[in-house]
Amino acid sequence: MEVEKVGEAKKEVGSGMEVENAASSAGAPRPQFKALKPHEMSDRKIEFRKVSVPQHRFAPLKRCWMEIYTPIYEQMKIDIRMNLKTKKVELKNRADTPDISNLQKSADFVHAFMLGFDVADAIALLRLDDLYVDTFEIKDVKTLRGEHLSRAIGRLSGKGGKTKFAIENSTRTRIVIADSKIHILGSFLNIKIARDSLCSLILGSPAGKVYSKLRTVGARLAEKF
Amino acid sequence: MAAAVEMEKEEESPMKKGEEALERLRSADPPLYLTQSSEFARDARAASCFLFSSLVPFCTKLPVDRLLVEGFDAEQIWYQIDLLSRPLLSTVRREFKRLEEEHHSRAGLSTIDADGDGEEMVVEKDEISVDDEGDEEDGDESEEKGSEDEEDGEEDDEDDGEADEEEEEEEEAGEAKGNVVEDKFLKMQDLENYLENAEAKEYGHPLEDFDSDGDEDAELGANARYEDFFGGNKKKQQKKCGTVGKRKRSSTELDAVDHFENTDEDVEKNDSEQKLLSTHEKELQKMRSKIEEMEKANLDPKSWTMQGEVTAAKRPKNSALEVDLDFEHNVRPAPVITEEVTASLEDIIKKRIIEGHFDDVERAPILPSKPPKETKEMDENKSKKGLAEIYEEEYAQKTGLAPALLSASDKLKTEATMLFKKISLKLDALSHFHFAPKPVIEDMSIQVNVPALAMEEVAPLAVSDAAMLAPEEIFHGKGNIKEEAELTKEERKRRRANQKRRFRRLKAETFKRAVQKTGQSAVPGATNGN
Numbered sequence: 001m002e003v004e005k006v007g008e009a010k011k012e013v014g015s016g017m018e019v020e021n022a023a024s025s026a027g028a029p030r031p032q033f034k035a036l037k038p039h040e041m042s043d044r045k046i047e048f049r050k051v052s053v054p055q056h057r058f059a060p061l062k063r064c065w066m067e068i069y070t071p072i073y074e075q076m077k078i079d080i081r082m083n084l085k086t087k088k089v090e091l092k093n094r095a096d097t098p099d100i101s102n103l104q105k106s107a108d109f110v111h112a113f114m115l116g117f118d119v120a121d122a123i124a125l126l127r128l129d130d131l132y133v134d135t136f137e138i139k140d141v142k143t144l145r146g147e148h149l150s151r152a153i154g155r156l157s158g159k160g161g162k163t164k165f166a167i168e169n170s171t172r173t174r175i176v177i178a179d180s181k182i183h184i185l186g187s188f189l190n191i192k193i194a195r196d197s198l199c200s201l202i203l204g205s206p207a208g209k210v211y212s213k214l215r216t217v218g219a220r221l222a223e224k225f
Numbered sequence: 226m227a228a229a230v231e232m233e234k235e236e237e238s239p240m241k242k243g244e245e246a247l248e249r250l251r252s253a254d255p256p257l258y259l260t261q262s263s264e265f266a267r268d269a270r271a272a273s274c275f276l277f278s279s280l281v282p283f284c285t286k287l288p289v290d291r292l293l294v295e296g297f298d299a300e301q302i303w304y305q306i307d308l309l310s311r312p313l314l315s316t317v318r319r320e321f322k323r324l325e326e327e328h329h330s331r332a333g334l335s336t337i338d339a340d341g342d343g344e345e346m347v348v349e350k351d352e353i354s355v356d357d358e359g360d361e362e363d364g365d366e367s368e369e370k371g372s373e374d375e376e377d378g379e380e381d382d383e384d385d386g387e388a389d390e391e392e393e394e395e396e397e398a399g400e401a402k403g404n405v406v407e408d409k410f411l412k413m414q415d416l417e418n419y420l421e422n423a424e425a426k427e428y429g430h431p432l433e434d435f436d437s438d439g440d441e442d443a444e445l446g447a448n449a450r451y452e453d454f455f456g457g458n459k460k461k462q463q464k465k466c467g468t469v470g471k472r473k474r475s476s477t478e479l480d481a482v483d484h485f486e487n488t489d490e491d492v493e494k495n496d497s498e499q500k501l502l503s504t505h506e507k508e509l510q511k512m513r514s515k516i517e518e519m520e521k522a523n524l525d526p527k528s529w530t531m532q533g534e535v536t537a538a539k540r541p542k543n544s545a546l547e548v549d550l551d552f553e554h555n556v557r558p559a560p561v562i563t564e565e566v567t568a569s570l571e572d573i574i575k576k577r578i579i580e581g582h583f584d585d586v587e588r589a590p591i592l593p594s595k596p597p598k599e600t601k602e603m604d605e606n607k608s609k610k611g612l613a614e615i616y617e618e619e620y621a622q623k624t625g626l627a628p629a630l631l632s633a634s635d636k637l638k639t640e641a642t643m644l645f646k647k648i649s650l651k652l653d654a655l656s657h658f659h660f661a662p663k664p665v666i667e668d669m670s671i672q673v674n675v676p677a678l679a680m681e682e683v684a685p686l687a688v689s690d691a692a693m694l695a696p697e698e699i700f701h702g703k704g705n706i707k708e709e710a711e712l713t714k715e716e717r718k719r720r721r722a723n724q725k726r727r728f729r730r731l732k733a734e735t736f737k738r739a740v741q742k743t744g745q746s747a748v749p750g751a752t753n754g755n
Contacts, residue, residue: 120611127613162605169604174612185612211603222601 038100039093049091049107053082057114061089067119068110071126076102080110089114101129108133115183116176122185134184134191141202153177155201163207167197170218193217243275270294273302277309284312428507454501 053061061068065082072080072091079092089110093103105126112122112133125131138144144152156177157164164175173186173194182198184191197210246268257265277292292305502510529540530548560566577583610618621627631639653661707716 118611120613123611124613124616128616131612158605161607165607166603166605169608172612172615215603218601218603 037095038097039095042093042100045093047093047103049103050083050086051089051091051107051110051114053087053089053114057116058087061113064113064119068113071123072106072109076106076126078103078106080106112185116178117174117183117185121174125185128187130187131185132188132191134195136182136195138180138182138202141199144202149180152202153179155204155207156182156198158207163201163210166211167194167214170214171197171221190221193221240275240278242271243278246271247275270302273306277306280309280313283316284309286312 061082069080072078077094077097079094081090081092082088083090091103091106091110097103109122109125112125113119115133115135117133125133138149138152142152155163158166164177167173168175171186171190171194173184173190175194175198176183176185184194184198186194193214197214200210200213201207249268250265250272253265274292274294278290281287281290287309289305289308292302294302297305529535529544532539608615618627622629650663712720
């Protein structure tokens with residue numbers, strides 16, 4: 001509350017100062033104010049984010065709870081708790097949250113975990129700004145039914161997941177194939193490349209062809225950096 | 226007396242011996258020259274001596290007056306002969322030239338016989354030069370003859386030499402009768418005929434035989450009148466022409482004459498005046514005859530070779546075989562394979578095989594324009610690092626917090642530089658005179674705990690434990706270790722006291738734990754202490 005008062009006072013002073021400035025120029029020196037806290041910037045509103053937990057991610061969540069909790073609470077300075085009744089993870093802003101976007105980032109991080117990504121991969125969302133999660137379905141690309149669908153999924157993963165890993169390694173993304181849905185985590189360009197490869201696989205091209213394309217693209221990507 | 230007689234005999238016997246030797250050589254068969262018979266050699270020497278001495282009077286300055294052959298080798302004998310023959314040569318040449326001139330001026334027979342022996346020698350030459358090269362010892366004589374041969378300028382071929390000698394003989398002997406000179410190649414009559422024909426062609430009127438024409442000339446000269454030279458009675462001249470004896474006319478001349486005779490009397494007159502035409506007129510006539518010939522040739526139908534396109538029907542049978550036709554050969558003629566060709570080819574092949582120089586088409590090497598790209602291999606395994614870690618590493622490398630990863634090429638580069646340094650060090654050590662110690666390479670390596678001195682053990686390596694650690698390195702003990710026997714009484718007591726203390730403590734702890742578990746002191750009669 002003291003802080004609020006101080007904030008109000010500052011605000012008033014600031015506005016007053018502006019008027020004063022307009023009146024007389026070479027008077028008292030301009031006062032220096034500290035930057036506004038994000039909490040104040042949002043008018044001291046507390047924001048919430050609620051991420052629902054699917055059934056199959058309960059056990060992994062329990063297992064990795066501490067790994068999720070620690071970076072969010074300590075580094076992001078966001079309050080996080082699991083609501084077992086509603087089966088949701090709730091995130092809340094704090095007064096000393098350093099950045100407004102932290103809350104959203106944390107929410108995205110938790111959401112990514114819920115989609116199926118590893119904590120180690122999803123943590124990148126917390127660290128980097130420009131990582132996104134893209135989701136699309138197989139039926140968006142091509143209508144496949146029954147056996148064809150299964151085969152398509154098999155083609156996407158490859159034997160022991162090697163095709164998927166190959167795409168992941170060459171494009172620096174992470175892919176989660178959940179039945180008919182495909183989630184891709186990574187930067188915008190990389191997502192695009194991975195998506196193109198996956199779509200070509202869905203449409204029926206053999207893995208070798210996709211590899212060759214990936215190789216050239218990967219080389220180009222590596223050269224860039 | 227006897228000695229004097231002997232001396233006399235000796236004086237003339239050399240001469241006789243020499244002659245006899247010559248005779249013997251002459252009569253000897255050519256193959257005999259090739260054999261190495263000592264008596265033949267003796268004969269040869271004797272003959273050379275004889276000839277030498279016979280030539281001596283004709284030579285003015287001479288160091289030796291007779292040929293020394295005993296104990297001298299061919300070179301020396303030859304040199305003596307050479308000494309003699311050189312001045313002789315010049316005199317003979319002079320004589321020869323003189324005689325030649327005489328012969329030309331007289332055009333009669335002249336005899337050249339500078340030396341009485343010259344002819345003999347010449348004759349000898351014929352026989353001896355047959356086996357010129359055969360006998361080495363006879364080489365003296367042949368060389369002697371050779372000096373005369375040089376006059377002719379030929380020495381090599383025996384036959385040629387013989388023929389030349391014959392010719393020389395001819396010239397020397399003079400212009401003999403035809404039968405002396407003639408052989409199957411040279412016939413005087415043919416020569417005369419040819420000469421007459423040529424002269425007839427040249428001068429435009431037949432050559433007149435001197436003998437037969439001599440009278441007529443005289444006749445003509447006496448009765449020469451204006452009409453004879455310029456016009457006049459043609460008939461008279463014609464008759465005169467008819468009475469002329471040998472008259473060889475060239476065919477063209479005859480034709481021309483006939484032509485003229487056929488047409489006009491004037492022509493006849495001209496014909497009769499042939500002899501009296503001026504050179505210019507003669508030339509004109511020649512020209513005219515030539516022109517006539519050419520015109521005739523032009524008017525006649527051409528031979529088939531000169532006609533344009535000639536088919537087989539238009540030319541006589543098999544006439545194309547005789548003519549040298551000029552074809553445009555688009556194809557190189559097939560090479561004639563002879564043994565030499567194959568041998569040469571095989572030589573080339575062998576040489577090339579030895580050199581290893583083959584004509585295989587070699588692939589052009591691809592020049593590396595850029596350094597080879599380092600392509601990361603596609604990893605088909607789940608990446609061990611999380612996405613965050615990957616980005617973290619990348620960021621660290623970019624900012625420079627973390628050292629850049631050693632890529633494969635870098636590893637290779639470092640390895641290559643290390644190898645090169647080693648080699649260069651060794652080479653420097655070899656080439657430099659001063660000693661340079663090995664550079665210290667700071668290298669972390671694990672040192673096995675091995676004793677400093679590895680002594681050679683009698684036992685085999687598998688059995689011995691020389692490379693193993695020493696006992697003190699293995700033993701982790703503290704302080705002064707003493708055996709049971711070494712301990713003093715106090716120490717023994719101390720040890721026992723420590724043991725007891727330890728035992729008691731252990732027991733107390735277990736008891737405490739048990740108490741804690743059950744919650745009550747369940748063990749009755751637990752002795753405390755002692």
